[in-house]
Amino acid sequence: MRRDIKKILIIRFRRVGDSVISSVLCSSLKKTFPMATIDYVLNENIAPLFLHHPDIDHLITFSEKDLASFSNYRKKIRQIVKNNAYDVIIDTRSTIRTLFFCLFSLATPYRIGKKKSYNYVLQNYRVDNHFDGTNDAVDMNLRLLHPLAKAFPIQYERNFKLYVTAAEKEQFRQYMQRQGIDFRQPVIVCAVTARLRYKIWDKERMKELLFRILNQYNCQLIFNFGGKEEQLFAQQLQEEMDHHPRIFTRIEAHDLREVAAMFANVDFFLGNEGGPRHISQALDIPSFAIYPPGIEKKEWLPNANERFQGIQASDISEQAVSRALSFSEKFELITVDAVWNKLNPMLKKLSENFLTEAVPDKVQDIGEYVSRS
Numbered sequence: 001m002r003r004d005i006k007k008i009l010i011i012r013f014r015r016v017g018d019s020v021i022s023s024v025l026c027s028s029l030k031k032t033f034p035m036a037t038i039d040y041v042l043n044e045n046i047a048p049l050f051l052h053h054p055d056i057d058h059l060i061t062f063s064e065k066d067l068a069s070f071s072n073y074r075k076k077i078r079q080i081v082k083n084n085a086y087d088v089i090i091d092t093r094s095t096i097r098t099l100f101f102c103l104f105s106l107a108t109p110y111r112i113g114k115k116k117s118y119n120y121v122l123q124n125y126r127v128d129n130h131f132d133g134t135n136d137a138v139d140m141n142l143r144l145l146h147p148l149a150k151a152f153p154i155q156y157e158r159n160f161k162l163y164v165t166a167a168e169k170e171q172f173r174q175y176m177q178r179q180g181i182d183f184r185q186p187v188i189v190c191a192v193t194a195r196l197r198y199k200i201w202d203k204e205r206m207k208e209l210l211f212r213i214l215n216q217y218n219c220q221l222i223f224n225f226g227g228k229e230e231q232l233f234a235q236q237l238q239e240e241m242d243h244h245p246r247i248f249t250r251i252e253a254h255d256l257r258e259v260a261a262m263f264a265n266v267d268f269f270l271g272n273e274g275g276p277r278h279i280s281q282a283l284d285i286p287s288f289a290i291y292p293p294g295i296e297k298k299e300w301l302p303n304a305n306e307r308f309q310g311i312q313a314s315d316i317s318e319q320a321v322s323r324a325l326s327f328s329e330k331f332e333l334i335t336v337d338a339v340w341n342k343l344n345p346m347l348k349k350l351s352e353n354f355l356t357e358a359v360p361d362k363v364q365d366i367g368e369y370v371s372r373s
Contacts (some may be wrong), residue, residue, distance in 0.1 A: 005033045007087050009080075014046075017275040018092075020162065020282050021160050022141050023053065023056070023160050024158060025142070028142065028157045031055075033152075040060065042059060043061070044066075045255075050162070081108075086108045087110065089112065090145075092141065102123050110147060112126075128143075136303075142156050158303055162279060172264070179248060185220060186218075186220070186268065186350055188219055188269070190269075193272070194230070195227075199272050201331070205334075210247075212336070217350075235249050266285060267350060272292075277289045289310040290334060293313055297310050311334060316334060316338050
């Protein structure tokens with residue numbers, strides 16, 4: 001029966017973190033149907049992050065221009081499904097716009113989507129995969145495979161991974177060295193800002209936390225940012241920290257491939273919750289993230305363990321779930337001491353490993369590629 005599934009289309013679109021986590025669908029399906037072709041639909045700017053992924057055969061991209069013109073958007077979708085006789089279409093978003101993939105491919109036996117009030121005709125398998133307080137983002141994605149599991153022995157893969165070539169890693173490593181990074185000491189990439197401003201932890205508290213790290217450990221901090229607004233925020237924070245010699249804001253990644261190459265060369269991720277944290281986990285970088293109210297750690301820290309940790313207000317006080325407190329009051333429950341108490345053991349272990357062991361190459365060869373997996 002496995003040979004009957006020859007072509008699979010997975011539709012994601014939007015947001016780096018969601019796209020990284022949704023890649024577990026690609027990996028699970030490739031393990032289950034190793035001879036099948038798997039196509040992954042993504043925004044053009046996000047797609048390069050998934051280059052060299054062994055579980056994705058084709059990246060199908062949509063540019064801002066494609067998405068801006070509804071007529072061109074529909075024509076492109078029609079051409080995609082016309083050129084490919086898909087056996088399975090999995091629509092991870094199931095919006096009105098993404099339904100066109102199924103509309104133009106009604107002969108596809110498995111048209112799977114999220115359970116919505118408006119998609120019962122076009123998607124013949126609809127799955128309730130909402131967050132219920134016990135599952136996480138990986139669980140919710142993998143539930144979309146349940147219709148297939150009734151006919152096929154699905155091999156579920158919970159680990160989401162990204163891949164960087166040896167050449168990419170080495171090229172960015174040399175660039176980091178030219179900018180002053182000393183790889184004989186730990187390197188921590190810090191997401192001190194975020195694309196969505198409500199996700200940014202109080203700057204004064206972040207500053208105090210970073211000073212503690214610098215005073216306690218002989219490490220180097222790279223402030224990660226995307227876009228001019230975030231860059232200005234990071235540079236202002238560096239200035240307020242007296243241009244500490246072990247803080248770097250001049251190491252820039254100009255696209256997501258370079259972000260991945262940078263992360264492949266660092267030892268730890270720290271900062272606000274968001275796409276960069278998911279990238280770090282996909283590259284097996286130990287990470288610690290700060291979660292704002294409304295962004296559940298249980299949902300957005302999948303596969304949590306001693307390497308991948310975080311903190312949210314409800315870890316500190318039951319008041320975090322009270323409607324009497326405002327968003328900012330709940331966020332203020334996350335104090336520097338609370339973060340430090342959970343973060344410091346991870347940094348201590350990192351420092352001890354640096355002192356007692358030869359630092360291994362942080363990626364393992366897989367064929368011609370280097371995988372952080």
